[in-house]
Amino acid sequence: MSFQKEPPYTHGTVSRSAIVLVNLGTPDAPTRSAVRRYLKEFLSDPRVVEIPRAVWWCILNLIILPFRSGQSAKKYASIWSREGSPLKVHTQRQAEALFGALAERGHDGVTVAMAMRYGSPSLPEVLAKLKADGCERVAILPAYPQYSGTTTGSIYDAVFDHYRAVRNLPELRFVRNYHDHEAYIRALEHSVLAHWEAHGRPDQLLLSFHGVPKRTLLLGDPYHCECLKTARLLAARLKLTPQQYVVTFQSRFGKAEWLQPYTAPTLQQLARDGVKRVDVICPGFTSDCLETLEEIAMEARHDFEAAGGEVFHYIPCLNESPDWIAGLAEIAEQHMIGWPTMMTPAQREAVKKDAELGREAALRLGASA
Template sequence: MAASQVQPSPAERQRPAHAPADHPAVPTPRIGIVLANLGTPDATDYWSMRRYLNEFLSDKRVVDYPSWKWQPLLQLIILTRRPFKSGEAYRSIWNTQQDESPLLTITREQTRKLAETLTARHGDRVLVDFCMRYGNPSTDSVLRRMQAAGCQRILFFPLYPQYASPTTATANDQAFRTLMKLKWQPALRTVPAYFEHPAYLEALANSVRETYAATETPPEVLVASYHGVPKRFLREGDPYHCQCQKTTRLLRERLGWEEGTVQTAFQSQFGPEEWVGPQTVDHVAELARQGKRHIAVISPAFASDCVETLEEINEEIRESFLAAGGEQFTYVPCLNERDDHVAALVAIAENELGGWL
């Protein structure tokens, strides 16, 4: 259900029971579900990229250095150069037909399918929409629209299977910031990490089986590549690294494979401090030097294909493997709008809506 579809129509308003005759009509009480994804620039030009990167890199959950130290570097150096490089990366994967990023296209379709299933089961008392932590549609605009449509209870669903401060926490932060500004707050629940959910793991395993079945010779190693975080986050209590390692193990067990056939690595490192590793771009090159001729890479931390998967993995990391002597590189797409993925999201949502539906 697209954002514009959640606006209440006059027929959806009624005078509350036991209210006086002159009481204004109010929206019929509903339950809202908001899928929250990372974000997307509105376009690939310099200023669109700069606005997006400024919002992203100014988030204290993403870069937690003191503002007096970080902001001059960000505004005067990074944001004068980075938008050109990032814009080029986005242009290489841009959905030109709809003039938007693949992340936006895929998240919209996930939302549509989720809404279709839940409406069939629970009727129009459940509204489903999506928002972005950075860019549009903004978290604030979607939550306000949900409230205007009568949603007195909202399930906020960050699309991150593993919990991390720079992803799950910042998405939740933004939702709570909107509540802080509302006179009448809806009740809000947040969906916890779901990397152990059987339906999610089965969808992940199915995607691997289907990709492998389409290859002439199966890959020798499957690399599970997760977005990286500074190692300091692990020491400060962020469970992300541990949950990634467990996801890899659970996926391998679900596939029934031997140890060593699925390996964990991390991508998207920036800045001077030490990050969790190994780095995917280096790890795949090392696999090639070890004599591995065919590998596959999957991204279990991403619910939707985006610049980090379509450009970084399928271009930069692929090139690293081939340049080091590898011969065949297979990318396993994110779960995206697969039916089994949507079924997993439905199962998770319905479980978290316990007592509300």
């Protein structure tokens, strides 16, 4: 086995710590070809689809990719912004805001980077750059509050696969979950209360989580239980009775049974039962994306209203809300305990000097161009 070439090392280089905020991923563009590339990478992950590889290869390449890529591209186009994919835009903003929040807490020796499990910037690409930048301590912070082998477990795989070919490894730490973390629940609570203060309270609050096959629960995946705990803790903070909220799961695929109750049929039944207004929040997503902006805010709204419901409110994800950035900083800080994350005056001066030299070099390059 050959190892990657190590970056050049200079004695006296300031060693840094890094936080990598990792989200699921997104196509590079809302086009059929870009969506096809993304879906192929995503759905080829054995963590995501646990079907015998030969059988799944035929289903994926002969049925799903040829027929679903175009349909998904239209959905992505309906939520695409001028800045690009909402998920990527929000995750980048979260990373930038997290860097600022950690610096305000005194952790000015920490680099914060954003990576995608599928698509770009890829996790191996980001980890390689951090190594080249002198980061000797790396903490992986998934954007998924609830652990699942299909999401967080897959991030672990990608990290280990990358470092298998690296000779000089950094110190690694992983944030496994934060589904019941006080800062996360508090941010959700404030998000819901702010919405209710502006728009009044609904007849029913529906908490919709991403769905996974039921067999993952039966085989020991804790995702279902962690979703229910998040919902229970949030409901308690909002002082809701069991009759005032419901937990559902969205995004079914194929004929196998997935976690229930399903979101769309539940909304239809609520409307038929006489519920006039429903508010929907997706606690499992910390950044708005296709599943929240199209599947919930558009499709689920249609399902509810078509069944007789009158008012549907989608409560946005936490995104870059100050409460959530503070929560992220608290979670990151707890997982860096013991690391030298605060630069000494000499280190700050060295970093400042490096930045000045970089600016001078850029100016000289511009003048000669």
